[in-house]
Amino acid sequence: MSADASVGALSERTGFDAYRDARAIIRLIQCSRCSYPLRVPVTLPCGNTICRMCLPRSHVRAGISYPANQERQEGFTCPFSDCTKEHSLADSNPDVVLGKVLELIGEEVAKCKTESSEKPMLLEEQAVVHPSMASSGLQFDRPRSRVLHGGRLLATYTFAEMGELAFNSDVIYKPLYDDEDGGLALDMMLLDRLKEVVRNEFDCQVCYALMLNPVTTPCGHTFCRRCLTRVLDHSLLCPLCRRSLSISPALTNEPNNERICRILATICPEHLASRTETVTREEQGALGESQVPLFVCTLSFPSMPTFLHIFEPRYRLMIRRTLETRTRTFGMVSYNRTREPQGNLGTVEFREYGTLLRIINAQMLPDGRSLIETVGVSRFKVKDWSILDGYVVGSIDRYDDISLVEEERIEAAETDPARRSNANGSSSPTAQLDHLSTRDLLDIGMNFIRRMRDNSAPWLHQRVLEAYGYPPEDPALFPYWFASVLPISEHEKYKLLPTRSVRERLKITARWVRRAESQRWYSGTCTVL
DSSP, rough: HHHHHHHHHHHHHHHHOOTTHHHHHTTTTTTTTOBBBBBSEEEEETTTTEEGGGGGGOEEOOOSSOOOOGGGGEEEEEEOOEEEEEEEEOOOBBBBBHHHHHHHOOOHHHHHHTTTTTOEEEEEEEEEEOOOGGTTTOSSSOOOOOEESSSSSHHHHHHHHTTOOTTTEEEEEESSOOOHHHHHHHHHHHHHHHHHHGGGGGGGTTSBBBBBEEEEEEOOEEEHHHHHHHHHTSSBOOTTOOOOOOOOOOTTTOOOOOOHHHHHHHHHHHHHHHHHHHHHHHHHHHHGEEEEEEEEOOOOOSSEEEEEOOOSHHHHHHHHHHTTTTSOOOEEEOOOOTTOOOOOGOOOOOOSSEEEEOOOOOOOOETOEEEEEEEEEEEEEEEEEEEEEEEEEEEEEEEEOOOOHHHHHHHHHHHEEEEEEETTSOOHHHHHHTTTOOOHHHHHHHHHHHHHHHOOOOGOHHHHHHHOOOSOOOOOOOHHHHHHHOOHHHHHHTTTTTOHHHHHHHHHHHHHHHHHHHHHHHHSSSOOO
8 A cells, every 4th residue: 555545544534644744743742932842831821832941031020919929920921922911920830731741742752762763764854934833932044854763753753852843844754765654654553652642631630521622720730611610610729739720710711722722633533523512412401401590689799698588488489499409509689779771681670790699508497488598609690581480580691800810910000100100199089099009909998997896886796797707808809798797888889799800899999998987987877878
């Protein structure tokens, strides 16, 4: 059988040419900066991957006070031309999956080298600038050539391993032996062995199936996008190392791991297509389960407790049904007392933003009433609604904060010294809040709480603190805690729910403090702003 005929048969069987596409296969595991096979690969927040030693020199990031993490104070400018954003060192850790894959590939190639010494081949580098490889940092004065042993695949890997094959170069192959079919057999054998040794490394450690739309966390672990989203619905910790993750639970702005996506499309296209089809069917089958019961009652906030006395028959039924579900969750929305239009919902009796609550304790009373203790899980926005057995059910979208990277960018821009100097001339105290650091905005609220406790403010009675806890020092949680205990109108508190920035919520609470101090209501009985 000729080499071309063999390649055609291989293409029909696997969808990829081990012989003809040897250069493209090796490029999948090369660093675009140094051109060596990836050494301690790091997948950046933009989804691109380079060697850890190829990371640009770091610098101190200006104007960042939240979060107060030393690693996040250092950053670097992304070297990829399709990004060029500033990345935090804390978000740039070794990619565990790719690191293990490269290790296994190296071991398998080393075994093959001892079996292929009788197949010499001349490899001539051919410099070609590929549009997708413009970010390569390696340039050679002239093309290189080498006589190496093995089939095309093994020889190309060795060429790259020697540091003599630029990432943006192609290769011309000239076998120095007569048995060309033998070289093709070597390529097929090596590719099959590589597929076999690395295949299990691409299984998601949540669903234990082939990764689909893989997303790599800042700690370096990779999961299916859908699996990671579901995990983050319950906990903002990595499922493997339990490190806190500074990413949006919805993963809205988190890119796929581009390197893993390309490798999967190369080594197992049929399996990937089958997996995609299966997940699509599962998601279509779950569409009928998207209706969430909505309790039209009061304001609730994420991570904060809400205590309910259930006595209306329609809500008794709703709570009984909720307790029978696996998640024990329902939505809480407040009354739209002013009858303001609520976006696409129009003028409805409830506000369009609410909080998903999980029942953590339920005491059923003999007369059918119940006392319910819940905790806020996440915010949502109501897309559509209807009535089921007297209570409201709705289709909702999870409503998450902007990414931590965007949060840091906004703080750095607003606290820029030039903007601060312009703000110093403003006569409005609230306008000057816009230019304080996020940490300073938090301190305004924390200091106010300390003064109020010293003054024995009734809304900070010990019973209140036992129910809601002491003021959290986490800037993301403090506004929700403050709104839960502060005696101000629901109209003011509701402003926190549609706000997607920690910094903006802290500005809202700081303005509450400024207004309260100017009106001097806080040391007496509970009144509202």
